[in-house]
Amino acid sequence: MTAAWPAFRIAAGTLTDEQLDEKTSSGWTYRQMLGHVAAWHELAARRLRDFRATGQTEPADADRDATDALFKALGLAAEDREALLGEWDMDRFNAAIGAASLRDDRHVLFTKLDGSFARLREVVAALSDEQVSAHVEEGRSFAYAVVEGDSFGHYPEHEAELAVVVPATGEALAARIDMDWRRFRERVRHLGRAGLGERTSIGWTYKDLVAHVVGWLEDVPRRIEAIRAGTHKPIASQREIDEYNARSVASRALVGPEAMLDELDTSYRRMREAVLGLSADEARNPRIALMVSVRTILHWEEHGGEFQP
Incomplete structure (x- = not known):
C-alpha cells in the first residue's frame, strides 16, 4: 500500500x-x-x-x-x-x-x-x-x-x-505549480519584512519557514540532474530530512528579511526553469513527479495552516 x-x-x-x-x-x-x-x-x-x-x-x-x-x-x-x-x-x-x-x-x-x-x-x-x-x-x-x-x-x-487532469508535460506541471506558488507568495508578501520575525503557529519564525521552503526549492534542480545522470539517491530516513531542514534554516540565520525574500524568489525561478526543461517522459515519471510535488505543491499545502487567515 x-x-x-x-x-x-x-x-x-x-x-x-x-x-x-x-x-x-x-x-x-x-x-x-x-x-x-x-x-x-x-x-x-x-x-x-x-x-x-x-x-x-x-x-x-x-x-x-x-x-x-x-x-x-x-x-x-x-x-x-x-x-x-x-x-x-x-x-x-x-x-x-x-x-x-x-x-x-x-x-x-x-x-x-x-x-x-x-x-x-x-x-x-x-x-x-x-x-x-x-x-x-x-x-x-x-x-x-x-x-x-x-x-x-x-x-x-x-x-x-x-x-485527464494530471499535468503531462513540464510546461503543464510548471503552470500548475505557479497556481499554488502565487497563493503561498502572497501570504508571505502580506507578512511584510517585519512580519517575518513573528512566530508561526508551530513555534518557529516565518523567516525560518521561508528558509525551509527555499532549501527544498533549491533541492529540485539538483535532484532532476541526479536522476538524469543516474546518481540520484532518495532520502532514506526522517533523520536525513530533519538534518536537511536544520541546515537550511541555520545557514540563513544571518540573512536579513529583504535578502531572504530575494532568495525565495530566486530559488523559485530556478526550480521553475528546471521543471520547464522536463521532457514529456520525465514529467510523467512518477519518481520525478513525486520529488517535485512534495517540494512544491504538497509542501506549501503542508504549511498553509501556519499563516493567519
Whole structure:
C-alpha cells in the first residue's frame, strides 16, 4: 500500500480548487471521489483494529455504537447512519460519503485523506505476522484482502478519472505549480519584512519557514540532474530530512528579511526553469513527479495552516 500511495496522492494533489468541483468520468466530483477514498481507508483501519483485538473478521453486534461513531465522524447524515447500521449497503454508503464530502473545503478534504492513510498504515504495521497470514480465502488472507480492496487495489479504479487532469508535460506541471506558488507568495508578501520575525503557529519564525521552503526549492534542480545522470539517491530516513531542514534554516540565520525574500524568489525561478526543461517522459515519471510535488505543491499545502487567515 505504501508503494501505491504516492502516485495517487501526487495526482490528487495537482487538482486545483476549481477542478475539485468538476465532474469526473464517473459522474461525481473530484471532491467526492477523494472523500470516498478517505472513507474506505477509515473503514479498513476500523476492520483491522477490530480483527487485531478480537481475531474475528466481522464486527460483533456490540460494536454498533463504535460503528455509529465512525459513521458520524465521517459526516454521514443520521438517516444514512441508521439505515447502514440496520443493513449494510455499499452503494448507500458511497452516496452518503459523496454528499458529506461536498461540505469539506480543500484543507479539510486533504487532511482527511492523508490522515486516513496514516491511520490505515499504522494499524497494518501493528499486525503480527500471524494476523497478516490468518483466514486465507481464495489465496488471500483476511488482512491482505482488506488492505488491497481499500487501498492499493482501490486506487487504480480511479486512475482514469485522475489521468485527464494530471499535468503531462513540464510546461503543464510548471503552470500548475505557479497556481499554488502565487497563493503561498502572497501570504508571505502580506507578512511584510517585519512580519517575518513573528512566530508561526508551530513555534518557529516565518523567516525560518521561508528558509525551509527555499532549501527544498533549491533541492529540485539538483535532484532532476541526479536522476538524469543516474546518481540520484532518495532520502532514506526522517533523520536525513530533519538534518536537511536544520541546515537550511541555520545557514540563513544571518540573512536579513529583504535578502531572504530575494532568495525565495530566486530559488523559485530556478526550480521553475528546471521543471520547464522536463521532457514529456520525465514529467510523467512518477519518481520525478513525486520529488517535485512534495517540494512544491504538497509542501506549501503542508504549511498553509501556519499563516493567519
